Amino acid sequence: MSNDAKILGASAKSGRWWFVVLGLVMNLCLGAVYAYSIFLKPIREAFAGISAFQANLPFMTFLAFFSILMFFGGRLMEKMGPRNLSILGGVIVGLGWLLSSFAPNIWVLILTYGVIAGSGVGLVYGCPVALGGRWFPDKKGLAVGLMLAGFGGSAAIMAPIANALIPSVGLPATFIYFGIAFGIIIVVLSLPFRFPADGWVPSGWKPAAGAVAAADLTPGEMVKTGSFWGLFLCYIIGCMAGLMAIGISKPVGNEIIKISGATAAMLVSVFAVFNFLGRPLFGWLTDKIKPRNAALLNLFIILLVSIMMIFAKEGNNGLYVIGFIGFWLCLGGWLAIAPTATVIFFGAKNNARNYGTVFFAYGIGAIIGGLISGQAKDVFGTYTFAFYPTAVLAVVGLVLAFVLIKPPQKA
Numbered sequence: 001m002s003n004d005a006k007i008l009g010a011s012a013k014s015g016r017w018w019f020v021v022l023g024l025v026m027n028l029c030l031g032a033v034y035a036y037s038i039f040l041k042p043i044r045e046a047f048a049g050i051s052a053f054q055a056n057l058p059f060m061t062f063l064a065f066f067s068i069l070m071f072f073g074g075r076l077m078e079k080m081g082p083r084n085l086s087i088l089g090g091v092i093v094g095l096g097w098l099l100s101s102f103a104p105n106i107w108v109l110i111l112t113y114g115v116i117a118g119s120g121v122g123l124v125y126g127c128p129v130a131l132g133g134r135w136f137p138d139k140k141g142l143a144v145g146l147m148l149a150g151f152g153g154s155a156a157i158m159a160p161i162a163n164a165l166i167p168s169v170g171l172p173a174t175f176i177y178f179g180i181a182f183g184i185i186i187v188v189l190s191l192p193f194r195f196p197a198d199g200w201v202p203s204g205w206k207p208a209a210g211a212v213a214a215a216d217l218t219p220g221e222m223v224k225t226g227s228f229w230g231l232f233l234c235y236i237i238g239c240m241a242g243l244m245a246i247g248i249s250k251p252v253g254n255e256i257i258k259i260s261g262a263t264a265a266m267l268v269s270v271f272a273v274f275n276f277l278g279r280p281l282f283g284w285l286t287d288k289i290k291p292r293n294a295a296l297l298n299l300f301i302i303l304l305v306s307i308m309m310i311f312a313k314e315g316n317n318g319l320y321v322i323g324f325i326g327f328w329l330c331l332g333g334w335l336a337i338a339p340t341a342t343v344i345f346f347g348a349k350n351n352a353r354n355y356g357t358v359f360f361a362y363g364i365g366a367i368i369g370g371l372i373s374g375q376a377k378d379v380f381g382t383y384t385f386a387f388y389p390t391a392v393l394a395v396v397g398l399v400l401a402f403v404l405i406k407p408p409q410k411a
Contacts, residue, residue, distance in 0.1 A: 007019070007192070008192060012135075012196070012200070012202070013202045013203055016135040016136065016202075018192070019128070019131045019132070019135055019147075019192075019193070020132070020143055020146050020147055022128070022189045022192065022193075023127075023128030023131065023132070023146075023147030023148075023150070024146060024147050024149060024150035025150060025185070025189060026086075026124065026128060026150065026185070026186055026189045026190070027125075027128065027147060027148055027149070027150030027151035027152075027154065028150040028151075028153065028154045028157060028158075029093070029154070029181070029182040029185050029186055030093070030121045030124055030125055030150075030151055030154070030182075030186070031150060031151035031152060031153070031154030031155065031158075032154050032155075032158040032162075032178060032182070033059065033062050033063065033066075033117075033118075033121070034151075034152070034154055034155040034158075034246050034272060034275065035154065035155040035158040035159040035162050035268065035272075036058075036059040036062075036246070036247060037159075037246065037247060037248060037249045037250040037251065037268060038159050038162045038163050038166070038250060038265055038268065039162065039166070039171070040055055040056070040247075040250065040251060041250075041251075041261075042166050042171045043055050043058070043106070043109070043171070046171055047105055047106045047109075050106050051374070051378055052374050052377040052378055053370075053371075053374030053375065053377075053378050054106055055106070056247055056370050056373065056374050057106065057110050057114065057370070058106070058109050058110050058113045058114045059114075059247050059366075059370065060114070060247075060366055060367055060369075060370035060371075061110050061113075061114025061115060061118060062113060062114045062117060062118035062121070063118065063243060063362065063363055063366030063367075063370075064114075064118070064363040064366055064367055065114060065115050065118035065119045065122060065363075066118045066119075066121045066122040066125065066362070066363065066366075067122065067359050067360050067361075067362045067363025067364070067366070068119075068122060068360070068363060069118070069119045069120075069121075069122025069123050070122045070123075070125060070126050070355075070356045070359040070360075070362075071356040071357060071359065071360060072122075072123075072356070073085060073089070073122055073123045073124075073125075073126045073127075073352075073356060074126055074130075074352035074353040074354075074355065074356030074357075075352075075353055075356070076123070077126065077127065077130060077352045078352065078353070081193075081194065081195070082127040082130060082131055082190075082193040082194065082195065083190055083191065083192075083193040083194060085123055085124075085127055086123075086124050086127040086186065086189075086190035086193055087186075087187050087190045087191075088123060089120045089121070089122070089123030089124035089125075089127075089186070090120065090124055090182070090183055090185075090186030090187040090190060091120070091183060091187065092116060092117070092119060092120030092123065093117055093120030093121055093124065093179075093182050093183060093186060094120075094179045094180065094182050094183020094184070094186070095116060095117075095120070095179070095183070096112055096113060096115075096116030096117025096118070096119070096120055096179070097112075097113070097117050097175050097176075097178045097179030097182060097183075098175065098176055098179030098180065098183075099112040099116060099179075100112040100113040100117070100172075100175040100179070101171075101172035101173065101174075101175035101176045101179070102172070113175075124186060124190075125151070126352060126355065126356060126359075127190070127193060128144075128147040128148070129144055129147070129148070129339050129355060130195070130351060130352045130355075131147075131193060131195070132144035132147055132339075133339070133343045133348050133351045134195050134196055134200070134348060134351075135195075135196055135200075137201055137202075137205070137207065137348065138201070138202055138205045138207075139287070140283075140287065140340050140343055140344070141282075141283035141284055141285075141286040141287035141336060141340040142280060142283050142284050142287060143283075144279075144283055144336060144339050144340055145279040145280035145281070145282065145283020145284065145336035145340075146279070146280045146283070148279045148283075148332075148335050148336060148339075149276045149277070149279040149280050149332070150276070151279075151335070152272065152275030152276045152277075152278060152279050152328070152331070152332040152335065153272050153273060153275060153276025153277075154272065155246075155268055155269060155271070155272035155275070156269040156270075156272035156273050156276065157269075157272075158178075159265060159268045159269045159272065160265065160266070160269055162174060162178075163262075163265040165177065215347060216346070216347030216348065216349035216350055217346040217347055217350065217354070217408070218350050218353075218354075219350065219353050219354055219356075219357045222346045222354055222357065222408075223357065225345075225408040225409075226404045226408070227345050227346075227404060227405065227406060227407065227408040228345075228346075228358070228408075229404060230400050230401060230403065230404020230405040230406075231291070231295075231338060231341055231342070231345070231358060231404075231405055232358060232360075232361050233361075233397070233400050233404075234295050234299065234334075234397045234400050234401050234405065235334055235337075235338045235358065235361035235362065235365070236361040236364050236365045236368070237299065237302075237365070237393045237394065237396065237397040238295075238298060238299065238302065238330060238331065238333070238334035238337075238365070238397070239331065239334060239361060239362045239364075239365025239366065239369070240364075240365035240366075240368045240369040240372070240390070240393065241302045241306065241327060241330065241331070241365075241369065241390040241393070241394065242275075242302075242327050242328065242330055242331020242332075242334065242365075242369075243331065243362075243365055243366045243369040243370070244368075244369030244370065244372055244373045244386060244390065245324055245327035245328065245331075245369075246271075246275075246327070246328065246331065247369065247370060247373060248373045248377075248383050248386070249264070249267070249268050249271055249324055249328075250264040250265060250268055251264075251377075251383065252309075252320070252324075252383050253267060253320060255382070255383065256312060256313070256314065256320075256382065256383060256384060257312065257313075257314060257315070257316060257317060257320045258314045258315065259317065259320075267321065267324070270321075270325075271324050271325060271327075271328040272328065274325045274328045274329040274332070275328040275329065275331060275332040276332065277329065277332065278328070278329040278330065278331065278332025278333040278335075278336070279332045279333070279335055279336040280336070281329075281332075281333065281336075282294055282298060282332070282333030282334070282336045282337050283336035283337075283340055285297070285333075286336065286337050286340040286341060286344075287340065291337060291340065291341035291344060291345070291405055292401055292402070292405040292406055294333070294337050295337055295341075295397075295401040295405050296398060296401050296402060298330045298333045298334060298337065299330075299394050299397040299398045299401060300394075300398065301326050301329070301330050302326070302327070302330050302390060302394040302397075303391055303394035303395060303398070304326065305322070305323040305324075305325075305326030305327055305330075306323075306387045306388075306390040306391035306394060307387075307391055308322065308323040308326075309323040309324075309384070309387040310384065310387045310388060310391065312384075335362075338355070338358055338359070338361070339355050339358075341405070342354050342355045342358050343355075344407070345407050345408055346408070372386050372389050372390075373386045
């Protein structure tokens with residue numbers, strides 16, 4: 001493809017920003033899982049007798065299959081292209097939400113919402129990320145961060161919608177409405193997706209010295225580097241803390257801080273705005289101050305807000321709001337740091353497969369975070385104990401990031 005190629009009627013250099021817009025809107029649909037804390041109480045009421053841990057299993061399963069299918073999606077994308085893979089995933093997303101309306105128990109909901117919808121999101125999610133890496137060699141972090149901002153900001157829109165729909169039409173109908181809407185929107189927005197020709201760069205742009213990866217590593221070569229393991233382990237810690245907090249945002253507000261259900265739901269939307277902002281902010285920071293420094297800053301914030309939430313008690317509204325803003329912001333940050341660092345360290349050629357491998361960290365973090373929050377509530381009777389592990393692991397992450405997150409050495 002020449003530098004003069006057109007994208008939606010515009011030159012490639014300017015038209016490529018349409019992919020950012022399409023990716024952002026698409027991710028608003030994909031990220032509805034971040035409004036799960038709004039569904040938590042209705043799910044426990046619909047399936048009487050389930051524990052806090054069981055009620056969180058659809059959320060944990062969704063995120064686990066999201067990460068697993070990201071891995072396979074990277075390989076499928078090489079054969080199907082981003083357009084066809086995104087269309088397929090969009091259909092599966094819509095089907096998963098739709099089938100959730102018929103779930104007679106928590107185990108079927110785990111299958112429909114967790115496995116099916118989560119798998120669909122895993123197939124779609126990597127398509128905008130890969131487009132950002134290919135079309136924006138000059139602004140990788142910013143472009144990917146803006147696209148993924150939709151995922152992080154989704155709860156700002158979906159939480160109030162769900163909070164209004166569930167009491168008026170019921171939980172099953174809410175699943176139906178979301179499923180139909182998401183399926184249609186994702187499929188339509190996927191239609192213009194395509195990669196540039198190999199080696200395409202924006203006209204007039206030349207990479208700065210040292211900005212190009214030493215080599216285009218395959219996933220097998222990548223996992224043999226310390227850079228991969230530093231990034232992977234820190235990504236697990238960042239996702240564990242953020243996803244745990246996202247899953248319990250509303251109940252922590254209700255049960256520990258003692259704010260009303262409506263206020264807690266409203267605050268989930270506020271937190272989502274910071275998850276939205278975390279992606280372009282940390283994407284930009286990763287471009288400007290390098291992945292290691294962006295990771296260190298992110299993990300330090302996680303440590304601070306974990307300590308704040310350990311001491312938060314009834315009436316400490318300020319600690320709660322600042323703490324959860326930090327968790328949501330930092331999760332958004334990791335979902336920009338990790339893909340940007342992957343393409344910077346390991347090259348653009350195999351980026352879809354490489355990031356699919358790195359993204360396993362997200363699923364592992366989701367499972368660990370769900371286990372910590374569910375067990376803290378079931379065993380100790382309060383979510384406060386969930387923040388001790390996040391504080392300790394943030395310290396571990398700071399050490400790992402300082403030592404290991406750096407470009408791999410040349411062979």
